[in-house]
Amino acid sequence: MKLNKKLLITIDGPAGAGKTTVSKMLAKRLGYNYIDTGALYRGIAYEARQKNITASDDNNLKKICENINLEFVNVGEEQHLFSNNKDIEPFIRTEEISMLASAVSAKPFVRKALLKLQRNLGSKKCAVFEGRDMGTVIFPNADIKFFLQASIEERAERRYKQLPNASERGLKDIKNRIIKRDKNDSERKLAPLKPAEDAIIIDSTEMRAEQVAELMIASIFR
Numbered sequence: 158m159k160l161n162k163k164l165l166i167t168i169d170g171p172a173g174a175g176k177t178t179v180s181k182m183l184a185k186r187l188g189y190n191y192i193d194t195g196a197l198y199r200g201i202a203y204e205a206r207q208k209n210i211t212a213s214d215d216n217n218l219k220k221i222c223e224n225i226n227l228e229f230v231n232v233g234e235e236q237h238l239f240s241n242n243k244d245i246e247p248f249i250r251t252e253e254i255s256m257l258a259s260a261v262s263a264k265p266f267v268r269k270a271l272l273k274l275q276r277n278l279g280s281k282k283c284a285v286f287e288g289r290d291m292g293t294v295i296f297p298n299a300d301i302k303f304f305l306q307a308s309i310e311e312r313a314e315r316r317y318k319q320l321p322n323a324s325e326r327g328l329k330d331i332k333n334r335i336i337k338r339d340k341n342d343s344e345r346k347l348a349p350l351k352p353a354e355d356a357i358i359i360d361s362t363e364m365r366a367e368q369v370a371e372l373m374i375a376s377i378f379r
């Protein structure tokens with residue numbers, strides 16, 4: 158099956174719902190670009206952490222936003238985030254950066270700094286964008302919007318299996334951090350995590366990633 162139209166597809170949802178795995182599958186299947194917008198917030202958090210800047214230090218965070226140059230670069234089969242020409246991909250997936258990314262993402266000037274970059278990346282369509290506000294704020298006119306969710310137990314289990322030092326942290330700690338991040342992300346004033354009115358909502362608690370991707374493909378070709 159081939160698409161006769163260039164599409165922009167958005168996948169929003171909470172941490173651990175399986176967005177990354179499914180977005181990559183979908184992008185590969187359609188020959189589309191995959192854009193992980195959470196990485197951009199992680200990039201700002203990483204630069205702040207490097208300079209010992211805390212989430213409450215708006216002045217210095219603003220300076221980071223003014224000077225940062227984030228881009229996605231293909232490294233082998235993978236897409237890495239580069240910040241000011243440095244590959245920071247290996248450092249941005251830790252729990253510490255997850256929490257800091259969530260905290261800085263609530264700031265209006267941070268979201269504003271990343272808005273144009275995201276829209277530019279989507280200007281040619283043929284892309285799957287993963288995030289929290291893709292269908293609501295960044296691309297309200299996206300061709301197809303999905304909202305992926307799963308129970309908190311399932312999401313914590315998935316994260317536990319993914320994290321290299323998971324056993325040190327323990328399942329309970331990982332679950333609590335997800336709950337905290339969900340709360341930050343969905344209760345913030347600006348661009349809170351929520352499904353767009355026209356999003357297709359999928360609960361992946363009892364589904365494998367392949368099944369979710371199939372369901373999405375079926376909606377796309379319908």
Ligand code: DC
Pocket residue numbers: 172194195196198199255258259262263287288289290291338342
């Ligand atoms: O998708 P992720 O876990 O890598 O995202 C990290 C944090 O970045 C997330 O907790 C909230 C923020 N984020 C956001 O506010 N908007 C997005 N579109 C993507 C991520």
